[in-house]
Amino acid sequence: MKIFALLQEGRQYSLVWPVRPELNPVFLENKVIQLTALGFRYLPGLAVLTAFFQLTMLGSGFTGQILAMMLFILSLPLQGWYWLGVRSSTRLPPALINWCRQLHQQMQEQGVETSAVNEPRHYSDLANTLAVAYKQLDKTFMRPWL
Template structure:
């Protein structure tokens, strides 16, 4: 059950993380999320296509290997969500906590103090904070940190 909750957490994290180009230089999340979404879209069709080709060329003698290859291709998005789930629950390093506090203070200066999340402890909390910062703060304020 822990595996399923980690994958579910990764899926939630991939939906929460703001996909902004300026975050690419600091965090690998944008790349992993992009590749996971592409894998969800294209790998099932690719698995069926390659299985059909292999079945036609090799015959039913290699059915076990063909099924194993299909399962590997279809499981790739799950591997991406698993990595994101582990990352979402990882504690932030002290430098990122300080940076998140600065962003939180800017949000408090600009808008509703009650809607500001607490100080982030893990990457999922940071994703919520960054999403809110991109929604409430001006782009010039956000680009100052990048």
């Protein structure tokens, strides 16, 4: 049952994390979230199409291998959610904790309601802080930090 909890946590983390182009060079989350979304959109069709072509070319004698490949293709987006679930509960390195504290302090100085996270410990806390910052602050607040 832990795997389902991790997948759900990864899905929730992907919904909270702000997918912004300026975060691309610093965090892998943007790329994983975008690739996971693309996977959920296009990979089921690709799996069916691949299975159809393999059945017509190879015949029904390779049904086991065809099903295994279909399941692998269909599991790729789930692997993205799994990675995001593990990442969301990973502890932040000290440099990111300090950066998150400074960002939180900047938000308080500008009068932003910062009830999301007081003390950042995990990447999920960073995601909540960044989400609030992107909603409440102007678009240039990240320039000094990156």
